[in-house]
């Protein structure tokens with residue numbers, strides 16, 4: 001792995017794993033993501049800070065107010081999910097030890113705006129994902145997450161547009177619909193996103 005690479009974990013949070021928007025292949029995707037993390041951090045110290053110096057691991061979390069426009073009660077397509085303060089917006093317990101506050105970004109906080117892409121997501125200090133990746137001098141972004149057709153796709157596309165080299169780890173994805181997942185991967189590849 002090159003020094004200018006990072007892993008981005010998209011929406012591996014409980015409502016997309018076993019909650020109101022539980023996705024297919026979510027648990028498998030988490031286990032595969034953990035295996036990838038083990039591989040890229042194998043040569044580093046076990047100290048989490050040291051790991052992040054070598055291969056930063058960044059997290060995107062869907063994080064909505066209770067009246068978000070994407071919810072059915074407001075005319076949106078989805079059941080309520082990832083409402084701030086609920087279990088549904090917590091990172092899976094096996095991945096949570098890797099999540100540093102400054103490298104965890106929240107999206108969907110504006111009640112009036114759907115936000116599938118995590119690119120404009122912000123950490124607790126108000127920095128966007130794009131800003132922090134640039135500060136860390138990251139050039140290559142590896143992506144795992146949920147769901148392929150929505151937040152993974154939109155986040156990968158925005159990173160590509162911003163000039164990053166983007167690799168989607170196809171074993172590490174959960175999805176709403178299997179055919180939708182299969183249909184999305186070649187679209188990403190045709191746009192210039194690497195599939196691994």
Ligand SMILES: [Zn+2]
Nearest residue numbers: 062070082108
């Ligand atoms: Zn959402």
